[in-house]
Amino acid sequence: MAVITFDFDDTLTQTRWDHEDECFKFVGPNLLMINRLIENIQKDNEVHVVTSRMGPAMDNQGDPLPGGQPAILPFLREHLGDSIERLAGVHWCAGMKRKKLSELGSTCHFDDDPVELTDLPDNCVGIRVATLHGID
Numbered sequence: 001m002a003v004i005t006f007d008f009d010d011t012l013t014q015t016r017w018d019h020e021d022e023c024f025k026f027v028g029p030n031l032l033m034i035n036r037l038i039e040n041i042q043k044d045n046e047v048h049v050v051t052s053r054m055g056p057a058m059d060n061q062g063d064p065l066p067g068g069q070p071a072i073l074p075f076l077r078e079h080l081g082d083s084i085e086r087l088a089g090v091h092w093c094a095g096m097k098r099k100k101l102s103e104l105g106s107t108c109h110f111d112d113d114p115v116e117l118t119d120l121p122d123n124c125v126g127i128r129v130a131t132l133h134g135i136d
């Protein structure tokens with residue numbers, strides 16, 4: 001059994017830059033990645049969601065989320081179906097994820113953020129997730 005971790009924003013969700021409001025707006029789930037997460041649960045891997053947010057409905061500074069971005073738990077309940085019962089955990093890091101990924105023993109981490117992917121624990125393979133907006 002492997003420990004597989006997924007970022008939340010722009011990995012399990014998709015956003016687009018809104019020029020008028022100057023923020024990223026939520027446009028929907030990333031179904032490709034949600035299916036990847038569910039597949040890993042079905043393979044009996046230990047799957048965690050690890051986010052740089054500070055809390056369920058806060059960004060990494062503790063501020064409310066802009067652009068209609070969803071709170072994590074209701075989003076996962078809506079999109080994972082029965083698989084949510086076997087999700088091993090959801091973790092709020094309030095910043096970089098390295099320490100949490102190391103504690104969990106993640107062997108594979110999916111993330112849209114290239115900075116996170118250059119700072120993974122040893123023995124953790126990073127997989128870059130493409131975003132709709134293509135902005136790093």
Ligand SMILES: [Mg+2]
Pocket residue numbers: 007008009010011111112113
């Ligand atoms: Mg992200």
